[in-house]
């Protein structure tokens with residue numbers, strides 16, 4: 134079988150509109166590529182989200198490529214140089230929504246897989262794709278992982294094809310992420326006339342004391358793998374349109390990115406204790422926990438990927454845990470997770486684009502990684 138071309142796959146996927154949570158024709162198209170290669174297809178539909186799990190091979194170490202076919206909206210279509218779903222290639226650059234985030238990553242790993250499976254003697258490769266990564270991510274990989282846990286699906290290593298490089302291909306491999314949660318804390322007082330403050334209770338001074346405490350608190354100094362825990366205040370809301378009324382409540386929103394030196398519960402307790410110190414029990418807290426911190430325990434594979442990226446791009450990639458969350462946060466419950474993909478500096482922007490030679494290089498990186506991974510783990514594989 135002739136190996137597939139990552140540029141053709143990426144261009145075709147871009148031309149299939151799939152704004153989150155819709156998959157459009159993308160998953161049917163990918164099925165039409167994977168089935169002739171010998172993949173077994175399983176589909177999971179949760180609410181309006183489509184998920185596809187394609188597996189090849191029955192024994193040996195199991196590598197799973199993870200990706201999403203959904204894309205963010207295009208913004209103002211008039212601002213695009215080329216229509217966002219046209220997949221135009223100009224001066225060796227492929228333009229379109231999803232070019233780097235992450236239809237290009239899918240194009241590269243599907244092409245790499247098509248190149249290796251004719252030679253794969255003992256090993257298992259799977260591809261897991263969802264249409265709910267850019268949205269709330271409730272019915273995508275999160276739910277598939279529930280199914281995997283129930284049936285004890287064994288995966289050794291997951292490679293997420295998200296764009297991990299900031300400016301050039303080869304700059305960064307993600308080997309984990311800090312944890313993340315959002316908090317809204319409402320301080321309650323007693324509303325009234327500013328001329329009669331003894332009859333009211335203004336919650337704003339208490340809130341200011343609270344904010345001063347949490348803003349100046351040093352949670353930790355970070356670790357070898359993780360930047361320090363960081364709090365960012367994102368909004369303070371009083372909603373008071375008048376100048377002669379003491380407001381009855383004020384709320385603050387903040388996000389925390391945290392290292393494995395803490396847990397969500399330990400941090401929640403810290404904030405609740407400080408809130409109580411400032412306003413007793415006159416507060417209400419709402420917590421949304423996005424992700425726990427994690428890192429890839431398979432250091433051997435992280436080093437192997439680092440070596441392969443260096444050989445193919447000439448750049449020695451940093452192993453990093455920075456950045457936002459991805460679906461890797463769900464997969465980490467069942468296997469080691471690494472992320473490496475394209476250059477993400479145009480992701481979610483007008484004129485999102487990818488250099489076509491980056492698609493080919495990424496395909497080469499995935500192929501060479503698979504080749505050596507299976508050789509190292511099973512001598513009977515030879516390419």
Ligand SMILES: [Zn+2]
Nearest residue numbers: 234235266295
């Ligand atoms: Zn993405």
